Amino acid sequence: MKLNKNTKQVDVCIVGSGAGAGPIAYELSKAGYSVIVLEKGGWFDEQDFFKDEQLTRKGAFKSNTKYERHILEEPTAKGEWLSYETGQFWGGNIVGGASNFMSGYFHRLKPEDFRLVSEFGKIAGANTVDWPISYEDLEPYYTKVEKIVGVSGKVVQHPNLEPRSTPDYPFAPTWEHPIANWFDKSCKNLGFNPLPMARGILSKPHNGRNSCEYSGYCGSYGCHSGAKASSRAALLNTAVATGNCKIIPYAKAYKINTNSKGNAQSVSYYDKTNQTINVQAKIIVVACYSIESSRLLLASQTKEHPQGIGNKYQQIGKNLHCCAGGTGHGIFDLNNFSQQQAKDLKVRGPFFNRALQDWYFINDKKTFAKRVKGGTLDFVFDPPSPTADANTLKREDGKLIWGTALKQKIKKHFTETRDFKYEVFCDWLTNDNCFVSLDTTNKDKWGSPVAKVKVGYHPHDLKVAQYLVDKGKQVMHEMGASQVWGNAFSSPTPNLIAGGLRFGKNPKTSALDADCRVHGTDNLFITDGSFMPNGGSITPTFTIYANSFRVADLIKDSIRSL
């Protein structure tokens, strides 16, 4: 075929470059196939990632809301719907995506997460379904991620430990914070099982990446050493080095075109100068964050798919989930502790790395009539954001303070207290009021309709989250915090959105087949978190990596026949 200068031809074209995209680019380029990765943002690396609070405060690596935004629809306390523009769902719009800025809590799902309905029964008002694959299908790929992407940790036996094919993680735990032992002791006093938390962070050099430098600036900051398991550092650099993978930054994909059989034929994108380019590919993979992947399919209205690709049964964008849970805090007044304990609490650099999964399943008749799915508590020190912290201190009883009063309040906050935090992760039950659609009026700078994100929640989520938040409070009290508080949330966790294109056997209740291929097509795959029918009670990145490696193998099998 004769191609003009605005057409490229390739074996595999991937839209997006984050955790769902990296494994496909890595595996297919290593297998000798030509790959193009289209990334909307720029291409930055370790040399760009200064520990500069302004980079995060100014959103330097995120989409500019002036050009692109979302319309959020959230329920009010009165049960009405409130609608407004937001930029909160942009998590990192550069090569490697939000995985550049994650904290890297790498928990695996548990076998029961793959069969919630069979295990716990249906919940009225929720759209929960069993997965078309089992934990056993994904297990080898978790193991692969641990080895290739690099996961550090230590396996400790506990009642809810998921089955593993290897005895331990390939990388030893990262350097631990001195108060981790203090936490372990307090948990044991309470009869809880403290767990070391696995991290997508290297404790020793691997594949051209350095090990962690322990600067104490991790989550929300780009990684300077390459230790953080971003898709860029861990996979895309290797893919590019094969000579088979080309990453095109500032390439904004806006439509997938289909052929007469309804299969994906090419991706149209705007380049840096707003010219339209088409990439023709045998296989097209979409992995640009749940909301945007749904948006791209809905916007790709072709002759064969007039309502958007794969949308014959109105499943595209449906069953989005936003990670339910909550947070809690313990404020530790250093004056209440020994000199050594105070010194330990002030250490910055090593990781805390502790979690509790005692209530991943809750069997407590006093609160729930039957056994229910619970969640995970991760304990962390927030990455430093001193200027933002100081700004929260400038009022007392709603009134500005200044002079010595302000200075002493700031000094006490920084030098005499430490804020120790825990985060609760639970399933956000999928329901008819949580989905992505195209907004009818608001357009991005290229003229495409922006995504409208409706985030209705199920009240069951709050009950479960509150149960876990209360457990975290117990730990904080036991450790000697002088102030303790915590809340369950009903709002979405913007960086942990998944679903929207769930996989399943029935095209009438799912968007993808078990291989993550869009129903009604032979060659269009979705490999970000969109495929998940439920998020599990953990952060999804590890699972997205694992599933993407699984789909990469399936693509390798099917591309030969195309």
Add this chain to the structure above:
Amino acid sequence: MNNSIVNIDNILNSKNNFTKAYESGLSRRDFLKLPATSSLLAGIIHTKPIFAKLKSTQNTFNKHQNKTMLAVQQILFPNDGDGPSAYDLNALRYLHWALSDPDNIADGDPAYLIKGLVSLDVFTEDLNAKKFIDLSINQQNTALEQIQLSDFGENWLSLIIYYLLEALLLDPAYGGNPDGIGWKWLEHQAGFPLPSKENSYINYMFNYET
């Protein structure tokens, strides 16, 4: 729906480490457009004060305005024997730098601050028959207490404190916090590598500005 969505903890301490309110993806200007009951608005205490944009061509202080701003900053962050003062922090020089950031100009900050400086003198001349800088320290403090009672005055002071705290805690590359004087006082351990003047955040704002 039984739960209030206006949940400050949700915004300020949301679950993953990179979703603080200031990183919500909204610019400060975007907050203006938010409905009063949105959950995001609850995060506003992390952000810069907002106000209706002023139309003005004057974006830099004259000599008298510089003197007045310096005096105001010294009241807000004085030399009280414990920790650096606004003067020690190079807070005025930092403010000049910050007001050259195109984002802050677009927010209307320079014009707003100048309007406040002019109003402050009008206020003290009415009350004490003197310009602000000619008052005693006690009178200056009282004058600021009084202008705080108006919405404009409260916003104006809040904005000056916002930039003062940046001068206290941002990287010395931005002109405030010289030699990390603020970090040392607060025993704050900075990360590494640190930015340099050549690698300020402004250089990275071009991502997407294609």
